[in-house]
Amino acid sequence: MIKKGLDIIRALPSFLTVVVMTVPILCVFSFAMGVDGQLWQRLWATRIPALFTSSFLLVAIVTCTTLVLGGILAYLVERTDLPLRRWLKPLLVTPLITPCYIIAICYVNFFGINGLGEKFFYALGWEITLPAIYGFWGTVFVLTFGTYPYVYTIVSSSLHQLDPHLTEAARCLGVSRWARFCGLILPMLLPAFSAGAILVTMYVLSDYGVVSMLRYPTFVNAIYEQISGRYNYSTAAALSMVLIAVTVLLVLAQGMLTKKKYYASVHMRTKGIVLHRLGWLKIPSLFFVAGVLVFGLLLPIGILIFWFMQSLHLSALHRIWAMSWTELAHSGFNSIFISSLAATAAVVLALPLAYASVRRPESLVGRVYFFLSQSGIALPGVLIALGLSLIFSRTVPALNFSVFALFLAFLVHFFAQALQTSQAGLRQVSPKFEESARLLGFSPIRSFWLVTRPLFTPALMTAWILVFLSSMRELPASLLLRPAGFDPLTVKIWNAASEGFYEQAAAPALLVVILSLPLIFVIIKSQGKYTPSPESN
């Protein structure tokens, strides 16, 4: 009895964390419940079917394209004799450093009549008409190049760990190459593909920047419009409910598809892999990989640099968006300040929860984890912003549109990342170290401090970096919740770009890209162990 009580007291801070993490969404829920029936009817009759179709279509197509692209690239890099594959392997992750909405901004101006692309080819002496990128296929194009690395990292690390003995065994049984591929390698990779697909689905469903830049209507887009343009919280909440339902359905559906298909064959034996000889396909494959790198990384960065060079020549009069160096430094500081605040809080709060769930999975706190880990990251930033806005406007209006609200939005949104990463890190540290320390006479807390903490610090750093970068790159919540006079970098980029002053968006965008560089190391190091879901919307 006493032990139970103690357990509850110990679990209290964790419960508070859970409450903070879930209240915004619950608030949206309860608000949507209060929406009157007529509005629901009107929405069902007008908006919802169209939004449903367009969102669903986008998710389906982008998931397919990323699976194909990511899968092919992973296979080329891991299992063929592609030239330069050791170099290409990490390079193919790099498109992640450019947030998708920045890629979208670049391509909106590059493609289309009188765009940067046409000017470029004209300067070379060719007159080519490039189609505009707005609409469905443009969105698919940008999102594919922006999100394929999620699939690529997971599938390639899974391929990397695939035991070569298995294929060798199949060869000895006389199975042909094609049959080996379809009957053995693909099914073994199914969990990896499914994990990648879930990440991409989540991403596309919650994306705001790309779809609104490319003028493709989705749920998130519509919700954002209701909140910021019309201040119509009822419609926003109602649409959010539908979006949550769609998200849950899609995740469940994907879970069903790959139910009970977990293959454990982790031998980490990379010797003896027989590489697929590409033969005449070698050169086309190399071009294919180069093309992916050009569209995913080099072209957007090149465009940003080009704009940045141009912006240096702008006269002071034209700097409407006040892109002076001091202004840039100021918003840079804002971004770093709020992101480090969110990252620190997330790591500190995640630590006890992660510890309890890894070391004492049967405890009360351990069980709560499952609930938490599933929410948060799965839901769009727009929804979290909406929930916080609803709470604050009813309770403490002064906190609405404040640094605190923004901080809380980031914390709620990215807490799961910190939790998952610290969990993964803690699993690597054997509990025997701590037990040894205790038997040598140290209290549990001191044992943790002396032994587990030093071994666990790298994972905590990773968690911190992930949350920091996610917060720094977050767009819709920043747009919705920022207080006047506190513009993070993302808001600067967005404001300049949506008014068409692309040159002035270049400097903050490049700064975001440069600050994102640590991400690459984190993802390559983790080899798909952590959820590589570092950017948002």
Place this chain on the structure above:
Amino acid sequence: METTNINYQINLRKTVKEKVLVRCKDVRYCYKSGNEEGRHWHLGPFSLEIYERELLGILGPSGCGKTTLLRVLTGLATPKTGAITIADRIVFDETLNVVPEKRKVGMMFQEHALFPHLTVRQNIVFGIRNWQRDDRERRLYELESLLGLNEYLNRYPHELSGGQQQRVALARTLAPKPQIILLDEPLSNIDADLRMSLAQELKSVLKQTKTTAVWVTHDQTEALDLADRIMVLNDGKVEQVDTPWNLYNNPRTRFVADFVGHAVFINGEMKGKTILTEVGTIDYLPCLESFKKLEVMIRPDDVQAYPYDAGIGTVMKRQFLGSNQLYSIRLPSGQTLLSNQPSHINWPIGTKMRIELKLKSIVAFPKLK
């Protein structure tokens, strides 16, 4: 299921009363297993006394609860019922549960669990970091000269070989002078050719430092060789606690007879005052009269065999063990006997054999239906 060797009468336990260091009384541990059937696995209830300066071996097949027993002693696992006393101090009963760090029980983990971020020196002094500097240095010096560690003090655990890691782990465990140390399969990840010499080294260090120790192993030769007394565990139950000699020669249960040493059982029938078996009669056993059918334990050393054309046995298999050979000899009824022979003997398979039993002690169990 429980079959008892009724012949177990001669108690060879030392009559000299030694000081009891650890006393477990009716300790029962329930293992909350995660499996779906919800089957609860129990260790015990068992009672156990560990004498001062003794080396107690715990022997049993994997999964029998050996490691759990150690964890119960350390306090890392909490039993459901019972009481544990260490050096006249109650560390566990219904009302009290002393935390592991206060029990002064040292433990060497299976994979040594050396702290990977600390050097050998830091690992060894980890448990005595609160001591006075001079005392600490003296203790470190004692241990490094005892275990020959002076060359490695500034290395990290991953730079050491298995044997070196083991010495460091022992030094770390001994450093705070625990009342008792527990060794969980200390030789499990050591190469086979090094194992025996390292085992002897460990034992001599334990004896030199007059340490009371509990040594867990699943390897019977290791246990028979090293331990003063051995506790045989099977599926959470204590089968027998005894000296190695008694365990081998007077196993109390069928399981112990089977598990310790090579033994075969042949059917016997009680006839008057003797047991009739296929290979001859065995003398009178006073306490087995009430049983009709028996199983008699026969060790390979007890079987004498000679090639003989009219013999009843046939050589079926031979296992060459280096210094000796183990011959499997089939009897007409299909039962098989094992016979230990010197390595120079060379009987081809199929040779007919005459067999004589030279039993030193008679161990028999009632035959199960």
